[in-house]
Amino acid sequence: VENVFLREEIKLEHNFEEIIGQSDALKEILAQVEQVGPTDTTVLILGETGTGKELVARAIHHASMRKNRPLLKVNCATLPTNLIESELFGHEMGAFTGALTKQVGRFEIADGATLFLDEIGDLPFELQAKLLRVLEHGEFERLGSYRTIKADVRVIAATNRNLGEAVQSGQFRRDLWFRLSVFPITIPPLRKRVKDIPLLANHFITKQCRRLGKQKQEVPSTTMASLMNYSWPGNVRELENVVERAVIASRGLTLPLKDILEPTTFHAVGNASEKTLAKVERDHMIRVLEECYWRIEGQNGAAKILGINPNTLRGRMRKLGIRRPKKRSRNHHI
Numbered sequence: 001v002e003n004v005f006l007r008e009e010i011k012l013e014h015n016f017e018e019i020i021g022q023s024d025a026l027k028e029i030l031a032q033v034e035q036v037g038p039t040d041t042t043v044l045i046l047g048e049t050g051t052g053k054e055l056v057a058r059a060i061h062h063a064s065m066r067k068n069r070p071l072l073k074v075n076c077a078t079l080p081t082n083l084i085e086s087e088l089f090g091h092e093m094g095a096f097t098g099a100l101t102k103q104v105g106r107f108e109i110a111d112g113a114t115l116f117l118d119e120i121g122d123l124p125f126e127l128q129a130k131l132l133r134v135l136e137h138g139e140f141e142r143l144g145s146y147r148t149i150k151a152d153v154r155v156i157a158a159t160n161r162n163l164g165e166a167v168q169s170g171q172f173r174r175d176l177w178f179r180l181s182v183f184p185i186t187i188p189p190l191r192k193r194v195k196d197i198p199l200l201a202n203h204f205i206t207k208q209c210r211r212l213g214k215q216k217q218e219v220p221s222t223t224m225a226s227l228m229n230y231s232w233p234g235n236v237r238e239l240e241n242v243v244e245r246a247v248i249a250s251r252g253l254t255l256p257l258k259d260i261l262e263p264t265t266f267h268a269v270g271n272a273s274e275k276t277l278a279k280v281e282r283d284h285m286i287r288v289l290e291e292c293y294w295r296i297e298g299q300n301g302a303a304k305i306l307g308i309n310p311n312t313l314r315g316r317m318r319k320l321g322i323r324r325p326k327k328r329s330r331n332h333h334i
Contacts, residue, residue, distance in 0.1 A: 019055050020203045021196030025188040029056065036183045037063025042135060044120075044180045045158040047187030049308050049316075050237030053158040054118065056187060060156055061114045069113035072106050077119035078311060085127055091143035105142065107134060111151040119312075120180065121161030121172065128173045135179050155180075190232040190239065197228045200236060204243040205255065212247060217255040233281045237307030245305075282320040285313075294324045 019030070036043055037060045045053045054073070061071040079087055086096075090105030106115055117123070123131065134140050135155060139148050157180050166172035190197065201224065205217050219227075232238055246255045285306070292302045296310050303310040317323070 019052065019059060020200050021193060022199065023193045023195040025193050026196060029185060029187060030059070032183075032185050033059045033063055036060060036185075038065065040064075040154050042154070042180060042182045043156045044163075044182075044184045045156065045187065046184060047158075047160060048189050048235055049160045049312060050235035050306075051187040051189060052236050053160075053187060054116065056185060057116045057118075057156045057158060061116075061154075064114065064154065066112065066114050066154060070110075071114045071116055072110045073116045073118060074106050075118045075309075077122040077315075078309060081124045084124065085130070086143055088127070089130065089140050089142055092145045096143065102142075105140075107140060107151050107153055108142075108149060110153045112153075114154045114156060117155060117157040119159060120157040121159035121163055121166055125171065125173070128176045132173065132176045132179055135176075190235045194228050197239070198224055200239055201227060201243060204240045205247060208244050208247040214247065214250070215253060217247060217250055218253055219255050223255070231284075233284045234306045234308065238305075241305055241307045281316070282322060285316065285320065285322055289322070289324075 019026070033056065043057075043060055045056050047053050058071055061067060074084075074087060076084065086103060086105065088105050088107055090103050090108055093100065093102050117131075130140060134151070134153070138152060139150050141148055163172055163177050163180075167174045167177050190200075201219060205219070208214075209216050227239075234241070243255075249256055285302070288302045288305050289296075292300060292305065295301045296303055296313055298304065301310070303313045306313060308316075
């Protein structure tokens with residue numbers, strides 16, 4: 001079972017080459033990757049949703065002495081609270097209702113390798129002390145067992161949350177925050193990497209045209225200028241999704257990006273400073289939700305268009321106070 005799991009992890013397509021760009025901001029990130037990669041230091045990657053935190057984690061792993069071992073990933077936001085402890089640390093048969101067999105946890109499997117803990121800010125408070133112990137002493141117990149297990153694991157964590165605020169509000173342990181923040185890397189949002197937008201757009205166009213068996217599409221200079229002036233609340237992931245939709249819809253050699261994103265949906269970067277980032281993000285989310293008739297999940301759902309996990313979108317909606325309006329009539333959302 002462990003070998004199958006490892007093979008599945010190795011098959012993931014993300015790699016260092018997928019970090020595209022030549023902006024000074026990106027060069028600084030890659031310089032930090034080169035500095036910390038060869039060490040076993042714990043790294044905390046910070047950045048908005050869709051900025052490419054997992055790609056940076058993979059770049060760090062590929063620059064390390066552990067690069068011949070897999071990079072294992074756990075998303076702390078998508079696993080139910082009652083399962084995440086078992087997922088991380090494993091359990092013995094009979095440890096809880098439904099535990100019919102022994103399960104080896106990710107920390108045990110990642111012995112000698114790297115473990116990427118995505119959305120670490122959503123790790124349940126009651127598990128944070130156990131994670132701190134692993135980081136400091138490299139030891140833990142499976143659920144239902146008193147036998148201490150030793151594991152040599154390099155941890156890379158990532159979050160789009162402000163952990164300092166989470167510490168102040170009592171949602172995140174201060175000592176764990178300090179332990180994770182040995183070497184923090186902050187990934188800038190795409191609106192601060194404007195120089196990289198044409199390179200990224202062309203990369204995604206080439207990738208999608210090849211995947212769909214289409215001829216390479218061209219982007220008119222006026223359209224590219226519009227892309228560079230857009231604030232991209234969903235960052236690189238949103239750009240990739242927009243390009244994919246445009247390539248699918250294209251019928252000639254010119255990419256119909258203006259048909260996908262009407263001028264009214266653009267917020268110029270220069271005007272973004274007049275609004276708070278939360279306001280820009282809220283307005284954009286509401287616009288996309290309305291276009292999707294407030295459908296969140298699925299191929300035509302808002303989460304797919306925004307390039308984020310449906311649960312993450314629901315969390316952002318709660319935080320930004322976005323609520324679906326009540327239906328006025330049976331035919332209102334047809």
